[in-house]
Amino acid sequence: xxxxxxxxxxxxxxxxxxxxxxxxxxxxxxxxxxxxxxxxxxxxxxxxxxxxxxxxxxxxxxxxxxxxxxxxxxxxxxxxxxxxxxxxxxxxxxxxxxxxxxxxxxxxxxxxxxxxxxxxxxxxxxxxxxxxxxxxxxxxxxxxxxxxxxxxxxxxxxxxxxxxxxxxxxxxxxxxxxxxxxxxxxxxxxxxxxxxxxxxxxxxxxxxxxxxxxxxxxxxxxxxxxxxxxxxxxxxxxxxxxxxxxxxxxxxxxxxxxxxxxxxxxxxxxxxxxxxxxxxxxxxxxxxxxxxxxxxxxxxxxxxxxxxxxxxxxxxxxxxxxxxxxxxxxxxxxxxxxxxxxxxxxxxxxxxxxxxxxxxxxxxxxxxxxxxxxxxxxxxxxxxxxxxxxxxxxxxxxxxxxxxxxxxxxxxxxxxxxxxxxxxxxxxxxxxxxxxxxxxxxxxxxxxxxxxxxxxxxxxxxxxxxxxxxxxxxxxxxxxxxxxxxxxxxxxxxxxxxxxxxxxxxxxxxxxxxxxxxxxxxxxxxxxxxxxxxxxxxxxxxxxxxxxxxxxxxxxxxxxxxxxxxxxxxxxxxxxxxxxxxxxxxxxxxxxxxxxxx
Amino acid sequence: xxxxxxxxxxxxxxxxxxxxxxxxxxxxxxxxxxxxxxxxxxxxxxxxxxxxxxxxxxxxxxxxxxxxxxxxxxxxxxxxxxxxxxxxxxxxxxxxxxxxxxxxxxxxxxxxxxxxxxxxxxxxxxxxxxxxxxxxxxxxxxxxxxxxxxxxxxxxxxxxxxxxxxxxxxxxxxxxxxxxxxxxxxxxxxxxxxxxxxxxxxxxxxxxxxxxxxxxxxxxxxxxxxxxxxxxxxxxxxxxxxxxxxxxxxxxxxxxxxxxxxxxxxxxxxxxxxxxxxxxxxxxxxxxxxxxxxxxxxxxxxxxxxxxxxxxxxxx
Numbered sequence: 001x002x003x004x005x006x007x008x009x010x011x012x013x014x015x016x017x018x019x020x021x022x023x024x025x026x027x028x029x030x031x032x033x034x035x036x037x038x039x040x041x042x043x044x045x046x047x048x049x050x051x052x053x054x055x056x057x058x059x060x061x062x063x064x065x066x067x068x069x070x071x072x073x074x075x076x077x078x079x080x081x082x083x084x085x086x087x088x089x090x091x092x093x094x095x096x097x098x099x100x101x102x103x104x105x106x107x108x109x110x111x112x113x114x115x116x117x118x119x120x121x122x123x124x125x126x127x128x129x130x131x132x133x134x135x136x137x138x139x140x141x142x143x144x145x146x147x148x149x150x151x152x153x154x155x156x157x158x159x160x161x162x163x164x165x166x167x168x169x170x171x172x173x174x175x176x177x178x179x180x181x182x183x184x185x186x187x188x189x190x191x192x193x194x195x196x197x198x199x200x201x202x203x204x205x206x207x208x209x210x211x212x213x214x215x216x217x218x219x220x221x222x223x224x225x226x227x228x229x230x231x232x233x234x235x236x237x238x239x240x241x242x243x244x245x246x247x248x249x250x251x252x253x254x255x256x257x258x259x260x261x262x263x264x265x266x267x268x269x270x271x272x273x274x275x276x277x278x279x280x281x282x283x284x285x286x287x288x289x290x291x292x293x294x295x296x297x298x299x300x301x302x303x304x305x306x307x308x309x310x311x312x313x314x315x316x317x318x319x320x321x322x323x324x325x326x327x328x329x330x331x332x333x334x335x336x337x338x339x340x341x342x343x344x345x346x347x348x349x350x351x352x353x354x355x356x357x358x359x360x361x362x363x364x365x366x367x368x369x370x371x372x373x374x375x376x377x378x379x380x381x382x383x384x385x386x387x388x389x390x391x392x393x394x395x396x397x398x399x400x401x402x403x404x405x406x407x408x409x410x411x412x413x414x415x416x417x418x419x420x421x422x423x424x425x426x427x428x429x430x431x432x433x434x435x436x437x438x439x440x441x442x443x444x445x446x447x448x449x450x451x452x453x454x455x456x457x458x459x460x461x462x463x464x465x466x467x468x469x470x471x472x473x474x475x476x477x478x479x480x481x482x483x484x485x486x487x488x489x490x491x492x493x494x495x496x497x498x499x500x501x502x503x504x505x506x507x508x509x510x511x512x513x514x515x516x517x518x519x520x521x522x523x524x525x526x527x528x529x530x531x532x533x534x535x536x537x538x539x540x541x542x543x544x545x546x547x548x549x550x551x552x553x554x555x556x557x558x559x560x561x562x563x564x565x566x567x568x569x570x571x572x573x574x575x576x577x578x579x580x581x582x583x584x585x586x587x588x589x590x591x592x593x594x595x596x597x598x
Numbered sequence: 599x600x601x602x603x604x605x606x607x608x609x610x611x612x613x614x615x616x617x618x619x620x621x622x623x624x625x626x627x628x629x630x631x632x633x634x635x636x637x638x639x640x641x642x643x644x645x646x647x648x649x650x651x652x653x654x655x656x657x658x659x660x661x662x663x664x665x666x667x668x669x670x671x672x673x674x675x676x677x678x679x680x681x682x683x684x685x686x687x688x689x690x691x692x693x694x695x696x697x698x699x700x701x702x703x704x705x706x707x708x709x710x711x712x713x714x715x716x717x718x719x720x721x722x723x724x725x726x727x728x729x730x731x732x733x734x735x736x737x738x739x740x741x742x743x744x745x746x747x748x749x750x751x752x753x754x755x756x757x758x759x760x761x762x763x764x765x766x767x768x769x770x771x772x773x774x775x776x777x778x779x780x781x782x783x784x785x786x787x788x789x790x791x792x793x794x795x796x797x798x799x800x801x802x803x804x805x806x807x808x809x810x811x812x813x814x815x816x817x818x819x820x821x822x823x824x825x826x827x828x829x830x831x832x833x834x835x836x837x838x839x840x841x842x843x844x845x846x847x848x849x850x851x852x853x854x855x856x857x858x859x860x861x862x863x864x865x866x867x868x869x870x871x872x873x874x875x876x877x878x879x880x881x882x883x884x885x886x887x888x889x890x891x892x893x894x895x896x897x898x899x900x901x902x903x904x905x906x907x908x909x910x911x912x913x914x
Contacts, residue, residue, distance in 0.1 A: 461768075461769070461770055462768045463767075463768050463769060463770055463775065463800060464767060464768050464793065464796040464797060464800050465768070466800075468770070497734065497737055498737060499737055499738065499739045499744070499769075499770075499771075500769075500770050527705075527734050529707065530704075530705060530706055530707030531707055531734060531735065531738055532707070532739070533707045534707050534708045534709040534710065534712070534713070535709075535710060535740070540739075559706070562706065563707075566706070567674045567676070568676075568706075568707065568708035568709050568712065569707075
């Protein structure tokens with residue numbers, strides 16, 4: 001392990017170069033040969049800090065804008081007030097922590113007052129900004145050195161005095177600071193507690209979940225990565241995986257969004273697609289491990305999905321006006337920042353937009369800190385089905401992945417109206433084209449909403465009435481057959497005889513009629529069989545076989561017997577008829593299945 | 599007027615009725631059969647510019663020949679069946695006794711070539727009883743069969759034919775919609791007027807001439823009201839039908855048609871009236887003829903426009 005003194009940095013030109021001095025780090029910081037103390041050290045630190053928890057951070061949305069060739073940092077206090085701006089080049093995305101905004105551009109590291117945008121200090125450095133922590137007095141900053149390997153950690157007071165500098169070849173993630181201690185996550189499993197006063201490692205936490213962040217929320221300190229662990233009286237059990245750790249329910253979400261991005265990465269000043277697919281959640285600050293409001297949300301471009309934190313079940317869906325590129329969770333809701341520079345507050349329970357403010361201009365990236373803010377929720381009467389319908393129906397190719405996901409959610413709803421929505425989505429020219437196959441498959445699986453299915457079957461291609469797309473007859477037929485809905489039979493034979501019915505649908509229609517048709521349908525079935533039995537068309541063969549089986553079931557065997565011997569029957573069909581012995585009168589004709597669900 | 603007469607006329611500018619009946623002829627293997635027009639008389643007689651001359655109906659085929667043909671039609675040799683059907687088509691309505699056997703072929707089903715030949719033959723026989731057997735095929739999945747069935751059913755006529763063609767107006771097949779509109783006009787299917795107006799509004803051009811052939815004065819006024827909203831090319835066929843119908847529409851209606859066309863004062867409008875004048879029926883209404891002449895004389899025209907030949911060339 002290499003530990004470099006402050007003044008060695010410039011000489012080796014590997015790490016940050018600072019313009020003035022500070023304390024040199026002592027002790028075995030980041031020593032991989034560290035002897036596990038079973039959490040005694042971190043527990044002691046926790047007990048020491050418990051009486052004076054970290055202060056809440058400033059509630060602010062900070063965007064990066066480009067105006068007239070200049071890069072602007074724009075801050076909008078979430079509690080209201082005019083947005084502030086600060087012009088400075090940026091090599092990476094600024095960090096918001098505690099009461100400061102930290103930025104780095106053109107070798108100049110600077111800190112702004114997060115509430116007002118006022119410059120607190122600036123220093124010359126080399127490297128790129130990863131992340132920062134702040135407790136209202138001291139800011140701890142993690143930099144990626146110019147070499148791209150290892151880390152430079154700076155602890156700087158709001159007055160600009162450098163308290164500590166550490167240069168190490170470990171990648172150190174997003175730090176936190178509380179009083180004299182800096183919390184530095186590294187190697188994905190450790191959080192070193194650095195004593196800023198003496199420069200040594202005061203303690204170390206070992207966690208069994210991936211960790212690259214230390215941060216404070218609501219007066220509590222957390223270590224996080226794949227999961228988030230609260231620094232409370234159970235932190236000593238972190239090494240045994242028994243600390244107060246909250247994990248998100250396992251759900252495959254489109255875009256594979258992450259709750260916490262790797263704290264060791266440097267994020268560009270301009271948001272990427274990864275920023276548009278993100279999870280926001282706020283761990284509870286007291287009590288058992290959990291998420292505030294039992295909610296977490298996932299963004300996918302301009303779609304926001306809210307989930308129950310315990311079950312992972314979808315709770316609501318909200319559609320934004322522009323792609324969401326940043327956000328945060330607060331007690332009672334979520335605040336999200338979009339590319340247009342609009343900042344929207346969503347109620348955690350129902351996803352209702354409860355407030356909105358603006359950064360005043362489009363932004364390239366956005367970082368939001370919401371710690372103590374409270375926003376009164378607004379009611380939302382729109383049921384989940386309609387929320388889903390609205391998003392899934394959007395003709396937006398960029399949203400197909402989330403639409404597929406939401407379509408599955410919609411399909412799982414037992415409501416009759418969900419069936420009606422699926423009919424719309426599966427109808428050509430109505431839903432998003434890329435979703436049609438999925439909607440059709442889901443429709444075929446419906447076991448509720450027969451009245452909507454029957455009503456849809458009433459609709460047929462009608463050029464004069466501008467009905468130029470027939471309903472998704474095939475999946476409707478499959479669903480009604482599964483429901484044993486015999487009222488569908490006359491409607492299905494009409495579609496069977498309609499050339500507007502696609503061949504793929506036709507097979508499902510014939511298959512459904514095999515279950516649903518009664519004596520009243522025999523004439524139409526005979527007509528169909530006669531019209532097509534001489535066609536040597538492989539795609540029609542399964543249809544004809546189903547129709548033949550239905551005719552046989554209904555006792556209309558004469559036409560089948562003749563078809564076997566008649567020279568005009570296509571050979572392939574004759575073979576199938578012979579094999580199926582469809583010409584034999586069934587010993588006991590099957591009655592038509594009863595109407596209604598089984 | 600015989601079917602043959604109409605075919606001849608159709609060589610030049612398409613007359614609405616001529617076009618309708620040309621389709622019939624197409625269905626009937628283009629064999630001029632006087633009996634076919636007689637069979638159509640109740641439905642397709644109106645569009646004719648001149649009342650049909652009573653045709654001398656040829657005697658039916660001898661029973662022995664009918665029996666022999668029937669046996670061949672019911673046989674298992676496709677080539678022989680095709681040949682027998684061709685023979686029946688040539689015989690036309692004189693072979694009407696064979697219609698049930700051919701209808702049976704459609705009802706039981708066969709190969710596509712046989713089905714097509716059977717439809718053509720039923721069209722040639724022009725028996726109303728055949729419409730029920732033909733009707734399902736107007737909705738066949740194979741386009742050619744749909745069209746063949748539609749052509750045939752125009753000549754077989756009757757309520758089943760009207761119902762099938764009215765439904766075909768709603769189909770996705772543009773050619774079929776055109777055939778249906780033309781056929782409904784040829785069959786004088788007044789019940790189909792609402793559908794034909796819908797079809798006209800939805801861009802089925804053949805509906806204009808069909809409406810012109812079958813409209814009552816009120817419906818004719820409605821058609822006239824579409825001048826300016828539907829392209830003149832489409833409207834012209836309907837207007838022409840309004841002016842050349844026999845028996846003619848009430849004089850006031852026809853005079854209004856002439857006046858409205860005259861008011862357009864376009865070369866196309868003048869050409870239409872010139873065309874009407876040159877085909878005006880000898881027994882047409884004199885004041886209408888005079889109005890057509892006056893209009894064509896008064897309307898501005900270019901040097902390369904056809905001369906005003908007057909209405910002296912009435913149809914023979």
